[in-house]
Amino acid sequence: EPAKRKSKMIDTVSGAEALPFALQLKALLEQEVRxxxxxxxxxxxxxxxxxxxxxxxxxxxxxxxxxxxxxxxxxxxxxxxxxxxxxxxxxxxxxxxxxxxxxxxxxxxxxxxxxxxxxxxxxxxxxxxxxxxxxxxxxxxxxxxxxxxxxxLYWKVKAPTALHFLRLFHSYVQEKAGSQNISAVERLEAKLKACHCSFGFTKLRPSLVALALLALEVEEQHESGPVEALRDAVKDLQQHLT
Missing domain, CATH: 1.10.472.10 (Cyclin-like)
Known part of the structure; x- marks a missing residue:
């Protein structure tokens, strides 16, 4: 019985790191809905x-x-x-x-x-x-x-969180933008923690919270330098989510 419970608990979203971005995103979005x-x-x-x-x-x-x-x-x-x-x-x-x-x-x-x-x-x-x-x-x-x-919760413990999406999106944008660096992911994670502490964000899909944080960060960076490649990468991400 304990082993059965353990296997139910590990309704995992991990182990996908080696997959192409589109497949990782598809798997996360399918679980996000549930x-x-x-x-x-x-x-x-x-x-x-x-x-x-x-x-x-x-x-x-x-x-x-x-x-x-x-x-x-x-x-x-x-x-x-x-x-x-x-x-x-x-x-x-x-x-x-x-x-x-x-x-x-x-x-x-x-x-x-x-x-x-x-x-x-x-x-x-x-x-x-x-x-x-x-x-x-x-x-x-x-x-x-x-x-x-x-x-x-029907033992569905390992749900995709906004953090999963944030890290996936951050790495995607950084790769697409090439030489234009986006802020460190730790800075975005700190902002996400603040979002978690506000009830208003509970009604939004985690993927959208992550995308919004990333888009806002790119716009804030615009004040200190060119961000066209970063903006294009974020727009590309939006296409994946629609």
């Missing part, structure tokens, strides 16, 4: 009044910022953070939860992402994670919630 948060659920969250009784978009944003702090504290990768946010948004879009359960749900999504993206030797104990995040629930509470999260 792993989007439900818009109707996000709208319920967005329209909720902040009376302490119902989950709100603002509460979601605070939780994501807490997960970003945890990511930095442990020195975990951008992949881990992006995946944790993806899991959280997908779960919140299909399950109505009480605000008091949000920190447990958020930490479970984070823990699943850590176990999926990080080296096994770097995965902290659940009780350490609870203690460091200053939560009061127990390890058994967390394990029960983790099972609920995984079941509600």
């Amino acid at each position: 792993c989007q948060p439900k818009l109707c659920g996000l709208r319920v969250l967005e329209s909720a009044h902040d009376n302490g009784m119902r989950m709100t978009a603002k509460m979601r944003d605070f939780e994501v910022k807490d997960l970003l702090s945890l990511t930095r504290f442990f020195g975990f990768s951008a992949e881990t953070f992006s995946l944790a946010v993806s899991l959280l948004d997908r779960f919140l879009s299909v399950m109505k939860i009480q605000p008091k359960h949000l920190s447990c749900v958020g930490l479970c999504c984070f823990y699943i992402a850590v176990k999926t993206s990080e080296e096994e030797t770097n995965v902290p104990m659940a009780n350490d994670l609870i203690r460091i995040s200053q939560n009061r629930f127990t390890v058994s509470d967390m394990m029960r919630m983790e099972k609920i999260v995984l079941e509600k």
Whole structure:
């Protein structure tokens, strides 16, 4: 049974690095459609009044910022953070939860992402994670919630995130533009983390968030030098997405 569960968890989007760009993009876009948060659920969250009784978009944003702090504290990768946010948004879009359960749900999504993206030797104990995040629930509470999260997401853990698209697009644009260098991908990743902390971006496809960040970066670079080749490469990308 554990082996069966493990194989379900690794509904992978990795291993495609050697494929041509068009095939990598096609595979990611096909999975993106299946792993989007439900818009109707996000709208319920967005329209909720902040009376302490119902989950709100603002509460979601605070939780994501807490997960970003945890990511930095442990020195975990951008992949881990992006995946944790993806899991959280997908779960919140299909399950109505009480605000008091949000920190447990958020930490479970984070823990699943850590176990999926990080080296096994770097995965902290659940009780350490609870203690460091200053939560009061127990390890058994967390394990029960983790099972609920995984079941509600049908064990589809490794969804394509905006980070996957951003890295793929960045490398494509850089290759197409030749001598015109685009900003380092780390700079764009930092901006993406800020986007993750804002509920408004949850309703957009990850591929579009990544493309918009890249296009904006090229326009900002325009102030300091020629970017025609970069612009052409971004336009080419847009064609691939339409």
